[in-house]
Structure formats: structure tokens, C-alpha cells
Amino acid sequence: MNVTQLEQIRSGRGLFAALDQSGGSTPKALADYGIPESRYDSQAEMFDLVHEMRSRVITSPAFDGTRVLGTILFEQTMERDIGGVPTGRYLWAEKRVVPFLKVDKGLADERHGVSLMKPIDTLDDLLELANRNHMFGTKMRSVINDADKGGVSAIVDQQFEYAARIARAGLVPILEPEVSIHSPHKDEAEALLYNALLAGLEALPDDAAIILKLTIPTLTGRYTDLAADPRVLRVLALSGGYSRDEACDLLAKEPGMIASFARALLEGLAAEQTNEQFNARLNASLAQVYAASVHKSPA
Template identity: 55%
Template sequence: MNEKQFDKVKNGKGFIAALDQSGGSTPKALAAYGVNEDAYATEDEMFTLVHDMRTRIITSPAFDAQHILGAILFEQTMDSKIEGMYTADYLAEKKGIAPFLKIDKGLADEANGVQLMKPITDLDETLKRANERHIFGTKMRSVIKEPNEEGIRAVVDQQFEVGKQIIAAGLVPIIEPEVDINSANKPACETLLKTELINHLDQLTDDENVMLKVTIPTNVNLYKELIQHPRVVRVVALSGGYSADVANEKLKENAGLIASFSRALSQDLNANQTDSEFNETLGQAVKSIYEASI
């Protein structure tokens, strides 16, 4: 583990940029960026275009270590290059930003009010490659829709089981049990989730550390105990479908919770913007998210 990056992520001011749109969400991300599906004919062409988008974001002067602690990458991005360097090396060496890797394979069908992760059958190989590419940490997502105690326990059990394998590989896992912002019982889901998370955190040893990525809670400062837990490096929040303005306002209410936004970071960027327009728009988004995070 890179101790300099660990200290920055744990103690620095800023937020985590989520640039990890995967195969299923890439067409939507490209469309929002002004690149329609008729611009590509194959999956490879699609991924090339989204890597171009990510490259433009990462190389922008607005994307800097003063405001951004880390960036989450899609697996294909990890194996792609920016200005002749693998993306993680470019982030760490040129930008001073810690690189994370999305490792989950998507969501299973809903059962007991939740969607577990699909099995990660190539986890050992992925973690080996992540170390070779100088990745600092990982991210994996589940979704909670109903306050079903059995379902929520299964989500957290699965997340920590995989998380311990990631820790053993020398990486820091971001455990992400997202609570659907559209759930009619969102506060009850969050209360049950908090209990399960604390139970698992209390069982970690002194050399086992995790990060948590959560939906901004309905009840302000609900996750204070998680933020203060000695085994938690950082608690970050997903925007979850909220607009940037709404996500930022909700985030500001929660002391110690920092952003890990995707859509809220890039929602106003467009492929047709000039470099000056693009950098100014990204800079405004970065600063607003940064201010909400501190």
C-alpha cells in the first residue's frame, strides 16, 4: 500500500471523483456528454469514446489534487493510457490523485428487498492486475431498496467478505451498499444498514481498514459513528441520482461526509465545448463539490 496516498485519502481535504461508468451505463454517460449511439458501431469504439471523455476530464487543469483526493476507474480504463502512461500512474504521478478501481460485475436480481453483487469470479486475477497497475483501492456496489433485515445483512456480509480479500491483497476496499433514494422506506433502510456496518467494522483487526460509500442519509449526521470508527479510512457519499445542486446541499448538512460523485461531477460537460468552456465548467463543478465536502 502507498502510505502517502493512504494519508492523503484519510486526512486530506477534498472528494473522490467517480469515473467508473461500466458497459451498461456507458451509453447513457456518453449521451449526457453529447455523444449519441450513432457515433459508434462496436463496444470497442464506445469504450474508446468514453476513455476520450475521461482523459479530457483527468488532464484538465481543473482536475487537481488541491480539490480531489482520488478517482475511481472502470477496469478497461485501468488498462488504457493517458499521454503514454497507464491511467493510474498518470493520476498518481502527474496529478497526485489516488487511483481506485471498480471491481464488481454488476447487480444480481432483487431478492429480500436488495440486489447483491453478482459473483466476482476473477477477483484474484483482478487484484493482481490492480497491484501491477499501481491501484490504491477498489470499489464495489450493492443496492438496498427495502428495510428487510435479512436482505441488508446479506448485502453487508457479502461486501465485507470480498472486502477482506481486497485487504489481503494490499488494497483499500470501498464498500458501497447504496440505499435507493427512491425507496419509500429510505430512513428505515439506513438505520438497519448502519447497525450491520458497525457490527462488521467492530470485527475488523487493527490492520484491516475500509472505506464506505453510502447514499446521503435522510436523517442528518446518521453516519457520524461510521465516520469516527477507527477502522474506517473515510466515508464518502454517492449522488444517487440527485442533481449536483441537491446532492451538494444535502452533503453540506452531514459533517465529515465527503463526496464521491459521478453524474453530479460531469452533468454539464459536453463533447462540443471548447477546451476553455470545458475546463471552466469542470472547474465550477469541482469547486462546488469540494466546498460541499469540506
């Protein structure tokens, strides 16, 4: 494990950029960027276009380790180059941004108020690829739609089981059990999630290192003591469907959490913008999200 990267993740001031939309979510990401599905005829063309979009973000002078601590990548992004340099190596060598790889294969059908991850049947191969491509860690997402104790426990158990395998490969896992912002019992679901995460943490060895990525909770400060656990490098906040303004307003009141936004971070960027316009918009977005992550306002 890279000690410099570890220290940046553990104690750096900044945010994470989630650039990990996969096959299912890429058309929406491109449409938001101003590229409709009519502009491409195949999945290969679609992935070429989204790599161009991500490369434009990463190479922008607005994007570097002074504000962006880490970036979560889709597998195809990791395996491609930026400026002739593999993406993971480029991120650290040129931008001082720590790279992570999304490893989940999407969501299973909902049962008991939750959607577990589909089995990650290629995990060992993905972890080998991640190490070869200089990833620091991984990310995996599941979703909690309602306050079902058995469902929430199953979500957390699955996250910790995969996290143990990832840690054995020398990588730091980001566990993302997202609580839907549309849940009819969001606060109750978050209380169940907190208790399950606490139990999972207590079972870890003292030298474990994980990251949590969670929905901004209804009860301000609910996850603060999780963030204080020495085995938790950071607690990241996902935007979860909120606009950037809404997500930043909520995050600014939340101690112990920093942003890991995807759509909300890229909101307002467009393919037709000049480089000057694009860079200015990205700079303003990063400044807003950085401020919400670092300069906390009273609850």
C-alpha cells in the same frame, strides 16, 4: 501500501471523482456528454469514446490533487494510457490523485428488497491487475431498495467478505451498499444498514483499513460515528440520482462525509465544448462539490 497516498485519503481535504461507468452505464454517460449511441457502431468504439471523455477530465488543469483526493476507475480505463502513461501512474505522478479500481460485475436480480453483487469470479485476477497498475484500492457496489433486515444483512455480509479478500491482496476496499433514494422506506433501510455496518466493523481487526461509500442519509449525521472509527479511512457520499445542486445541498449538512460523485460531478460537460468552456465548467463543478465536502453548513 503507499504511505503518502494513505495519508491523503485519510486526512486530505477534498472529494473523490467516480469515473467508473462500465459497459451497462457507459451509453448513458456518453449521451449525457452529448454523444448518442448513433455515433458509434461497436462496444470497442464506445469504450474509445468514453476513454477520450475521461482523459479530457483527468488532463484538465481543473482536475488535480488540490481538490480531488481519489478517483475510481473502470477496468478498461485502468488498462489504457493517458498521454502515453498508464492511467493509474499518470493520476498519481502528474495529478497527485489516488487511483482505485471498480471490481464488481454488476447487480444480481432483486430479492428480499436488495440486489446483491453478482459473484466476482475473476477477483483474484483483478486484484493482481490492480496491484500491477498501481491502484491503491478497489470499489464494489450493491443496492438496497427497501427496509428488509435479512436483505440488508446479506448485502453487508457480502461486502465485508469480498473486502477481506481485497485487504489480503494489500489493497483498500471501498464498500458501497447504496440505499436507493427512491426507497419507500429509505430512513428505515438506513437504520438497518447502520446497524449491520457497525457489526461488520466491530468484527474487523484493529489495523484494518476500509472506506465506506453511502447514500446521503435521511437522518443527518447517521453515519458520523462510523466515520470516526479508526478503521474507516473515509465515508464517501454518492449522488444517487440527485442533481449536483441537490446532492451538494444535502452533503453540506452532513458531517463526516465527502463526495464521491459520478454523473453529478460531470453534469454540464459536453463533447462540443471548447477546451476553455470544458475546463471552466469542470472547474465550477469541482469547486461546488469541494465546498460541499469541506465547508460544512449547519444541519
